[in-house]
Amino acid sequence: MASGMLVCVTGAGGFVASWLVKHLLQEGYIVRGTLRDPENPKNAHLKELEGAKERLSLYKADLMNYDSLCNAFKGCDGIFHVASPVSDDPNLVPVAIEGTKNVVNAAADMSVRRIVFTSSYGAVHMDPNRNPNKVLDETCWSDTEF
Numbered sequence: 202m203a204s205g206m207l208v209c210v211t212g213a214g215g216f217v218a219s220w221l222v223k224h225l226l227q228e229g230y231i232v233r234g235t236l237r238d239p240e241n242p243k244n245a246h247l248k249e250l251e252g253a254k255e256r257l258s259l260y261k262a263d264l265m266n267y268d269s270l271c272n273a274f275k276g277c278d279g280i281f282h283v284a285s286p287v288s289d290d291p292n293l294v295p296v297a298i299e300g301t302k303n304v305v306n307a308a309a310d311m312s313v314r315r316i317v318f319t320s321s322y323g324a325v326h327m328d329p330n331r332n333p334n335k336v337l338d339e340t341c342w343s344d345t346e347f
């Protein structure tokens with residue numbers, strides 16, 4: 202992708218996403234960040250990033266609110282899906298799954314060409330039968346029974 206393109210980062214105020222927004226701005230992208238609460242002071246650092254005044258806009262969106270995602274994704278060339286409830290609480294797993302489905306479907310509905318999804322090492326390495334010498338890639342998935 203060339204600089205000057207419009208990309209959206211979900212959960213822009215989170216740990217990984219904040220670094221991503223910073224780097225995208227440095228590379229010259231026009232960036233939209235989604236936040237559940239744009240007025241929350243914990244997200245204030247985003248406005249201080251180099252290039253933010255000119256090229257960062259913040260949209261209110263929740264993973265469970267499909268329309269809010271469509272609104273943020275409209276006109277974007279790409280989406281970086283980073284927002285996720287990060288917790289040991291099993292009740293939040295469906296939010297992560299449904300939220301990701303919502304992101305993929307909203308991006309398709311808004312004709313976005315590419316989605317980059319930040320997943321976890323846990324998705325690929327937890328298989329007691331895997332060959333420890335094999336490089337982990339998209340052919341490797343954790344054994345959910347295990």
Ligand SMILES: NC(=O)c1ccc[n+]([C@@H]2O[C@H](COP(=O)([O-])OP(=O)(O)OC[C@H]3O[C@@H](n4cnc5c(N)ncnc54)[C@H](OP(=O)(O)O)[C@@H]3O)[C@@H](O)[C@H]2O)c1
Nearest residue numbers: 212214215216217218237263264284285286287319320321
């Ligand atoms: N940190 C790491 O070292 C690491 C390593 C590998 C993979 N990852 C993966 O990277 C992703 C982000 O991790 P992180 O460490 O950056 O987490 P984080 O700092 O907790 O950020 C998560 C973000 O997701 C947002 N979020 C949670 N539920 C949401 C919802 N229902 N709708 C919209 N936004 C929601 C949060 O927004 P609020 O501010 O509104 O709560 C927050 O900004 C996760 O999938 C994690 O598994 C992280």
